[in-house]
Amino acid sequence: MSVKPKATRQFRELLEKPGVICTMGAHDTLTAVMIEQVGFESVFISGFGASASLYGLPDLNFVSLNEMVAATRRMAHRVSIPVLADADTGHGDLHNAMHCVAEFEGTGAAGIILEDQIFPKRCGHFGGKEVISAEEMVIKIKAAVSARNDPDFVIVARTDAREPNGLDDAIDRVNRYCDAGADIAFVEAPLSVEELEQICRRVEYPKLANMLVFGKTPILSAAELENLGFKIVVASIDSGLIEAKIMRQMAEAFKRDGHTKAMQDMTIDLNEFKEVLGVDKFLSLRDDLKS
Structure with a gap:
């Protein structure tokens, strides 16, 4: 019987190799299975997708830590590619963030995305977001890093400061978060190609771009984003949006015919x-x- 490779080491090896990492978002385990079967090397489970799939509700912190951990565990158990999980705000303060890291490590996931919104948070492409202070998030990042048992477990630091505070603050924040020990920098919802370029010029750490269809950020190809300087490109919620459209069409056809x-x-x-x-x-x- 073959032994499944450790997801954290798999993902670290992807980060160390040249080239961009295309990570498809999955809202459930079946979607993750199909993503793996078409040849993707990693998959992302989003809070947006989990909230819609589990409850039919928006991404407004309806999904608890235990529920997200359970969904991640099912996915990581079923596929052999690394799973990157959405940890939202860490579900509370620095102590909760430490507990969050321990819980997600136990699922077999390769890493988490941890963001600086206030709790409860909202989807990164919704309006009206608020963020905690950069100083508080630095402490939370340091706490999360210290809670890792596996040094290969990846922590992506996400800031949602672009909307309330502007791009300069967002860039300053992710640099500070990575200085504090996070592995990947993620500025959510930049508004233009020029802003994407600025992020790549001014952020000195590996960078993640979220290509959220119908979102605030212009959609570029993985090759274009790699040329700008991004290491990871995520299509985070497309699977759920496509499924919703097809399910509606199917229901309409059955009702009609x-x-x-x-x-x-x-x-x-x-x-x-x-x-x-x-x-x-x-x-x-x-x-x-x-x-």
């Missing part, structure tokens, strides 16, 4: 879906063990 034949071209074949889920592997297990 009494069947879903109109959706056949957009529907995965049942045999192909069995392959996605690994049905034959599980059904043949008993015979394999007898031989």
